[in-house]
Amino acid sequence: MRLLIVHHEHTDLSNPDRYLSYKLTPLWQELGIDVLHVAGVKRLPPADAVLLHVDLSVIPERFLLALEAYPVVLNRQVTDIRKRSLPMRSHLLGPDAFYDGPVVVKTNLNNAGAPERELYRRGGFRLPLKELWSFYRATHLPGVMDYQIYASTEQVPAPLRKNTDYVMEKFLPERENQQYVLRLAYFLGSRCHGVKLVSNDQIVRGQNLCAPPVPMEKIHPEVLAFREHISLDYGKVDYVLHDGKVVILDVNKTLGSPAFAIMGKEAVLDLVNGLPLPK
Numbered sequence: 001m002r003l004l005i006v007h008h009e010h011t012d013l014s015n016p017d018r019y020l021s022y023k024l025t026p027l028w029q030e031l032g033i034d035v036l037h038v039a040g041v042k043r044l045p046p047a048d049a050v051l052l053h054v055d056l057s058v059i060p061e062r063f064l065l066a067l068e069a070y071p072v073v074l075n076r077q078v079t080d081i082r083k084r085s086l087p088m089r090s091h092l093l094g095p096d097a098f099y100d101g102p103v104v105v106k107t108n109l110n111n112a113g114a115p116e117r118e119l120y121r122r123g124g125f126r127l128p129l130k131e132l133w134s135f136y137r138a139t140h141l142p143g144v145m146d147y148q149i150y151a152s153t154e155q156v157p158a159p160l161r162k163n164t165d166y167v168m169e170k171f172l173p174e175r176e177n178q179q180y181v182l183r184l185a186y187f188l189g190s191r192c193h194g195v196k197l198v199s200n201d202q203i204v205r206g207q208n209l210c211a212p213p214v215p216m217e218k219i220h221p222e223v224l225a226f227r228e229h230i231s232l233d234y235g236k237v238d239y240v241l242h243d244g245k246v247v248i249l250d251v252n253k254t255l256g257s258p259a260f261a262i263m264g265k266e267a268v269l270d271l272v273n274g275l276p277l278p279k
Contacts, residue, residue, distance in 0.1 A: 002034040004047035009040035010123035020255040041066035055254040077231035091170040102171040113138035174240035191274030193267040222246040
């Protein structure tokens with residue numbers, strides 16, 4: 001059994017601490033699976049299954065074409081995770097919307113376009129023109145920023161509202177006492193694990209937690225349905241429960257290595273066994 005993990009040509013494969021998939025590799029090998037990481041789609045070797053692991057918001061079509069012949073391709077259908085492209089996100093506001101409550105402004109690209117900017121720096125003019133242009137745009141986002149929260153839509157600067165590189169959403173946090181909650185749902189094939197993060201900050205991140213991550217016994221059924229709807233074989237869904245209702249925030253299909261510590265070793269060992277294998 002061989003698992004082929006396909007990255008973009010200009011991904012740095014020498015950094016073992018970059019992605020969770022690097023840390024999963026020896027665990028899969030212990031199960032007798034031959035794991036091979038490759039950068040690009042030239043001269044791809046035979047494999048029983050492929051993990052499409054291109055760290056971009058939009059997967060270039062040439063990757064999808066190159067992998068058509070493989071019987072099992074994880075995340076074959078997850079080709080666009082830009083915030084404006086994701087379904088089941090009714091809290092997204094249009095540029096002319098009025099909302100008299102707090103709103104948050106984010107880049108439309110996943111992770112503020114950081115992967116696109118990195119590949120632009122690493123690949124330069126060796127990239128196909130279509131990719132080069134999209135990466136170039138990411139490097140020229142006017143004021144790349146962390147999430148910004150405003151008191152209402154009227155407080156958001158007009159140029160920011162009109163800029164299609166950004167999205168404006170209702171800020172619908174989950175609260176526990178005076179703290180803020182973020183829920184993470186991790187998936188690999190048949191296995192899933194949920195984790196709850198708590199912070200004193202409005203935007204919850206792994207770096208600003210006020211308590212260790214808490215495993216969740218169950219993932220909300222609407223999140224499981226969302227995962228099925230977008231055909232996410234491997235990755236993570238960020239969400240909150242605002243007044244008991246699910247709010248989908250983000251999707252990540254190329255998990256970073258901190259996911260190992262957030263989930264915990266026991267959950268990771270179980271997740272490894274979810275790898276879909278051909279019959």
